[in-house]
Structures are given as structure tokens and as C-alpha cells.
Amino acid sequence: MLKILLIEDDIDMQELIRDYLHNYDFEVDAFTQPKEAIEKFQRDPKRYDLVVLDLMLPQMDGFDVCKSLRKLSDTPIIISSARGEVSDKILAFEAGADDYLAKPYEPRELIIRINAILRRVTKELREVGSFTINEAKMEIKVDGYSVDLTQIEYDLLLFFIDNRHKVLSRELLSNAMKGIEYDAKERTIDMHISNLRQKIGDDAKKPKYIKSVWGIGYTFIGE
Known part of the structure; x- marks a missing residue:
């Protein structure tokens, strides 16, 4: 089962995304506090197949969270944020994000983006x-x-x-x-x-x- 790290401080949104991902057979570790998520990720960077990350978070700015995760691993990162300005998208990609979804969006679109990224990564990478x-x-x-x-x-x-x-x-x-x-x-x-x-x-x-x-x-x- 593929594993997703979800960092989202809006509890209602977190539950919506988590439940939807579960319906598509993804295992999800969800966090509201980014520092806890980074610590979990740091202990085993290879545990997760993909990260879904909000930008408007407590403790840390989402761009800094993205940079921290990227320093630890090449695991794909999808930004899921209400900040939909072009400047935010540019900053996100410069921080190491692989994709950007501006809220509100249909949960089905998130699944499509996740599957597209994982297909590309699987094609590019092989493990021996x-x-x-x-x-x-x-x-x-x-x-x-x-x-x-x-x-x-x-x-x-x-x-x-x-x-x-x-x-x-x-x-x-x-x-x-x-x-x-x-x-x-x-x-x-x-x-x-x-x-x-x-x-x-x-x-x-x-x-x-x-x-x-x-x-x-x-x-x-x-x-």
C-alpha cells in the first residue's frame, strides 16, 4: 500500500483528504503541526511515496517546510493551498514542490495528480x-x-x-x-x-x- 504524508492544519480539510485517499487505498499519516511531520519524515525518509502539503501552517511557513523535506529526500511533494497566486506557485516550485493544487478543488483531482506523479517517478526510478x-x-x-x-x-x-x-x-x-x-x-x-x-x-x-x-x-x- 502506498504511503502519503499529509500536512494540513485545517482539521475538516485534513479529514476530507485523508478519507478520500483511504478510499483509493492510500495509507495516510496526517499532521497538523509541521515540525512533528518533519521529525517523523526525518526518521525514515523512504517510508513515504508522496507528501501533500498545505502552505498556511502554524509553527512554520509551508515554503520552509517544503525546503526542509526536499533537503531530506526526493519524495514528490504536492502543494495543497488556498494561496493561488502565481507568485505563490513560483515560490513553491522553487522550494522543491512537484505540483500545486489551489483550493478549493475536487478531491478526485488530487488523486489524479498523485497517480500521475507516481507513474512518472516509478518510470524514472528503479531500486536494486x-x-x-x-x-x-x-x-x-x-x-x-x-x-x-x-x-x-x-x-x-x-x-x-x-x-x-x-x-x-x-x-x-x-x-x-x-x-x-x-x-x-x-x-x-x-x-x-x-x-x-x-x-x-x-x-x-x-x-x-x-x-x-x-x-x-x-x-x-x-x-
């Missing part, structure tokens, strides 16, 4: 074990944290993931990568793999992901 891959943006996260990879490191990691549990020779890896020429003496591929291991938190002596195969090359052992 500890790795979340956004090939459209050429981004990779490990346990929810972004890693800054070079083009060759990125290509290597994708090649490993796509060929996991297969023993891959250094020559095969070199031929599969653009910009690397196989050199049995200098073994340039080893240097790139060493750098990749360091960035994804892998230990060559006790590998979680990339295991050396003596005399041949490497194998990706992560799930």
Missing part, C-alpha cells in the same frame, strides 16, 4: 537492494544518500548491477566502459573500481557489493 537509480538524471543513491560519481564510475556501477552475480573479467569491464582502454599492466579498471568502492561504502576485504575474483576480475554480490 541498497541502490536507487534515476537513469533520467544519471543519479544513484546508496541507502537513500546521493553519491557523486564520475561518468566511468556511474557506468561501471550500472554495468555491475545489470550483471550482478556474474564474474566479469577486467577486459570485459574495460571494453564495456567508454573512455577506458584495457591495460593488463597498469590495470586502469582497478583504479576506477577502487574509487567506486570508496564512494559507495564498500570494503575490498569484506565486500558488500563488489567482490574481487582472483586472476579474473570482479563480481557484484549485492542484491
